[in-house]
Each structure stands twice: as C-alpha cells, then as structure tokens.
Amino acid sequence: MSKQLAVERAARAAAEFGDAAGVVDAAAADVFGVNPTDLRILGAVLDGPLTAGQVAAAVHLSPAAATTAIQRLVARGHLTREPDPEDRRRAVVALTPSARELAERIYGPVGEAGVAEMQRWSAAELELIADFLERGRAVQLAQAARIRALVADREPPLDEPG
Structure with a gap:
C-alpha cells in the first residue's frame, strides 16, 4: 500500500x-x-x-x-x-x-x-497508537480553537447594524 x-x-x-x-x-x-x-x-x-x-x-x-x-x-x-x-x-x-x-x-x-x-497489540504498537491519538487530539483541539476564532473575525452582515 x-x-x-x-x-x-x-x-x-x-x-x-x-x-x-x-x-x-x-x-x-x-x-x-x-x-x-x-x-x-x-x-x-x-x-x-x-x-x-x-x-x-x-x-x-x-x-x-x-x-x-x-x-x-x-x-x-x-x-x-x-x-x-x-x-x-x-x-x-x-x-x-x-x-x-x-x-x-x-x-x-x-x-x-x-x-x-x-x-492484541505489542507495547511498541500501542505506543504508536497512543502517539497517533494524542497528536490527533491536539490537531482537533487546535482546529476547534481556529474555528471558534472565526466568530471573532467574522464581519457583521451588511443589513445589520454593527
């Protein structure tokens, strides 16, 4: 593969x-x-x-x-x-x-x-899986913070006062 x-x-x-x-x-x-x-x-x-x-x-x-x-x-x-x-x-x-x-x-x-x-997995394989999950979690949380920041950056629609 x-x-x-x-x-x-x-x-x-x-x-x-x-x-x-x-x-x-x-x-x-x-x-x-x-x-x-x-x-x-x-x-x-x-x-x-x-x-x-x-x-x-x-x-x-x-x-x-x-x-x-x-x-x-x-x-x-x-x-x-x-x-x-x-x-x-x-x-x-x-x-x-x-x-x-x-x-x-x-x-x-x-x-x-x-x-x-x-x-089923060896200790070395479990370390790799844990690393993948920990890094993936960090990526997801960073992306959630980035997405939340979009609200602060968003300009109000033109038809609303603001």
Whole structure:
C-alpha cells in the first residue's frame, strides 16, 4: 500500500472511530435522558466535584449555559449541588450515586472491551497508537480553537447594524 493510501485509510479510520464514539455517547445520552451537552457535563464531573465555572470551562460553555444545564441535571437527579468545602461561598456539583452507577453500567463494558481489544497489540504498537491519538487530539483541539476564532473575525452582515 502506498503512503498516500495508508494516510487516507488512517484518516478515514480515525474519523469513523470518532463517529462510532459519538454513536455510543448518543446511546448513553438516551439512557440518561439528556442531550449531548448535558452528557458532556456528566462526563466532566465523573472524576470528582467541580464548580460551575470549572464545568463551563471543561465543556466549552458560557457560564450561563453551564448553569442552566447544571440546573437541568440537578432536576433530573443526575447531579447534586453542595457548598464547596473549601469555600462555602460557592457551590460544587457532583454526580449522584445513581448517575455514577448508570455511567459505570454504560461505560464500564465499553472500557473493558476496548482494553481487551488492545491486548492484541505489542507495547511498541500501542505506543504508536497512543502517539497517533494524542497528536490527533491536539490537531482537533487546535482546529476547534481556529474555528471558534472565526466568530471573532467574522464581519457583521451588511443589513445589520454593527
């Protein structure tokens, strides 16, 4: 296989892998009864409590949008909002035990299947795969930042004051 065909195959496989992960997350969102943004918030607090500002930064939302989503997730019984033990003037949000258990039921087998699949490769091959994924992630995040900057650079339409 030529290098060009190999690059195309790898790029296509990476895109399809991302799409498949999106399908898993869409199914998880359905089980939780939430939208994709709310699911990202649940994922952000999986490792421990966060302030609303930390949630907003983690999932790239405005503070107001994050607060609205957090309120929805508290109302649905997926998050708790408690005073921050380090600064009682602010609150932190955390997964409820039932949401944590549901996340484990959903994503635990996904992780186990992925680890089992990775056992097929040597340590050197896994290093190469990890390098590819880490570099690909960096490229994607850089491109997301570039795309977000287009909003700031965009000139208002001629028919609108601005």
